[in-house]
Amino acid sequence: MGTITKALELLDHFTKARSEIGLGDFVRLTGRDKATVHRHLTELEQNGFLEQDAISRAYRLGPALLRLTAVREAAFPVRRLLRPIVTELAEDIGELAHASLLQGDMLSSVFHFDPLRHGTQVSFDAAEMLPLHATSSGLAVLAFSGVETTDRVLGQTLRAMTDKTITDPAVLRDMLEEVRKGGISQLDSAFDTEVTSQGAPLFGHHGRVIGALSVAVPRARATPQMMAHITPRLRAAAQAATQSLGGRYPEFTARNGAAKAPSRADQ
Amino acid sequence: MGTITKALELLDHFTKARSEIGLGDFVRLTGRDKATVHRHLTELEQNGFLEQDAISRAYRLGPALLRLTAVREAAFPVRRLLRPIVTELAEDIGELAHASLLQGDMLSSVFHFDPLRHGTQVSFDAAEMLPLHATSSGLAVLAFSGVETTDRVLGQTLRAMTDKTITDPAVLRDMLEEVRKGGISQLDSAFDTEVTSQGAPLFGHHGRVIGALSVAVPRARATPQMMAHITPRLRAAAQAATQSLGGRYPEFTARNGAAKAPSRADQ
Structure with a gap:
């Protein structure tokens, strides 16, 4: 599995019921090592696919998704x-x-x-x-x-x-x-x-x-x-x-x- | 710039006016080599962030964005x-x-x-x-x-x-x-x-x-x-x-x- 796929698959762990996921949870959910998961989360966050809560440090799906969906929906x-x-x-x-x-x-x-x-x-x-x-x-x-x-x-x-x-x-x-x-x-x-x-x-x-x-x-x-x-x-x-x-x-x-x-x- | 960022940035080339982009266009737009761009496009497509038109082979933003936006919007x-x-x-x-x-x-x-x-x-x-x-x-x-x-x-x-x-x-x-x-x-x-x-x-x-x-x-x-x-x-x-x-x-x-x-x- 490629790096990009590994990173994008992290997004699939979000559900209606589980809207915020911390680093530790991601490590548990994926069974991958902490350093790699953290690197992927950071890159996703830098690109707006995730955002990190200022207080809890947990991640949620980011605003880039709304923007890209709007672009897709326009066409x-x-x-x-x-x-x-x-x-x-x-x-x-x-x-x-x-x-x-x-x-x-x-x-x-x-x-x-x-x-x-x-x-x-x-x-x-x-x-x-x-x-x-x-x-x-x-x-x-x-x-x-x-x-x-x-x-x-x-x-x-x-x-x-x-x-x-x-x-x-x-x-x-x-x-x-x-x-x-x-x-x-x-x-x-x-x-x-x-x-x-x-x-x-x-x-x-x-x-x-x-x-x-x-x-x-x-x-x-x-x-x-x-x-x-x-x-x-x-x-x-x-x-x-x-x-x-x-x-x-x-x-x-x-x-x-x-x-x-x-x-x-x-x- | 990390691989994930390089791949995700490809998505930013889509606009309301430019809703489909072919491999050659991506190479021109990014100035990156064709093999790398193709690999990134393929991984994005496999994860539903892009979809490829069956006839023209051009890419457009994919259905995974709609789903993830819906999950984010629910929370x-x-x-x-x-x-x-x-x-x-x-x-x-x-x-x-x-x-x-x-x-x-x-x-x-x-x-x-x-x-x-x-x-x-x-x-x-x-x-x-x-x-x-x-x-x-x-x-x-x-x-x-x-x-x-x-x-x-x-x-x-x-x-x-x-x-x-x-x-x-x-x-x-x-x-x-x-x-x-x-x-x-x-x-x-x-x-x-x-x-x-x-x-x-x-x-x-x-x-x-x-x-x-x-x-x-x-x-x-x-x-x-x-x-x-x-x-x-x-x-x-x-x-x-x-x-x-x-x-x-x-x-x-x-x-x-x-x-x-x-x-x-x-x-």
Whole structure:
């Protein structure tokens, strides 16, 4: 692993819950030696990717990120375009909706919104990268990726996030076939034992899949009726999002395509 | 300069106008050798800080920035808090308003908004780091920084951005004294020959200056009446912003403190 990657990976330890991290914590989290970690932290801080609290000396993510995001959004306003669509979808369904973009062979969260209408809610960590094989967003993306990507991702050892994560490439390939027909993926307890989710792909202006929209529901509320209620709304939102990103949404042959996938995920 | 800094600095070449940059352009922009630049670009891309266009092979800022910004904003919602204040200020005055945060000895843009009510407007590049000595935002920050910071910044060779940039530390020190009394800085043609601006400091919850709010006006519209109209509105916005960031705004003795600073800036 290169120096730059080692340094940038330090940033990934920040989460919504862990917004400040001290030098000692970083050493513990990474298992790397203190001098190297300190050098990396100092360089990141000097470039504004971290800032150090004047009193506690702990680090937090820095202002350079806000500036660079603003520059990216000015040219490719993905977050600005997706935010109202995700919010409206979440408000409509009454559950957490989420948009993510493909980043290497993982998904990176762009925006999520939970209308918080219930006593329980899906615990969502925007800092966590989502694996393609274990999330409905990931299956939605994988189904429309090229053969090369699918082979590469399914050719690796697939990590079981829960007891119910499907790690058999053959089963996943069958599921992807269903997702391609209906445009909707569904997984139950694959990423988190208490969560059921549906995903739909997002396409960019070159016609390539670039990410996914999804709705995540606490398992206790995820009745078949509820999931059937979600499918057309999620599909319409993904279609609207794709159009606003300059892409064209495919016509799917099975309009209630989610029906097959969940039965496999529940096996 | 360390490897990490060299790599991260590549990101600073992106601007609103230059949203995609190819390998050859990077080599030209940096004057570094192609193999090194390519290695840095690849590592940044692998970590999601860049993404490569599938067709043109040019690079653009990547999705990891959106995710990390979202994580930072969840803990420290600076951009979310400042956006409505900046927008309202800009709408009220009818000119470009801007919020920035201190990053090392420069200012990093967080949010800017121009209601675009006129035939000419201030050309604003959110990617550009703002020097403290040559911008009204910078003077507002510098006036309330510690002696150590002021001495360090004014002790360097100060770059003239225009013919009117003040680079004499003694003159700048006098101006900072005035800014400390009134809480408002004003510069004319110091950063851009065609722009006049006023700045006001923002304070964090430890009472330290953390950035600035400013209003930038095309010189042709920046009459004394106009600038006097801006002062109390900018001060009120900076006070509101500071309060929403958990800070306390000082009482300034000279309520129309901008009056002195511009006369010096115009010398």
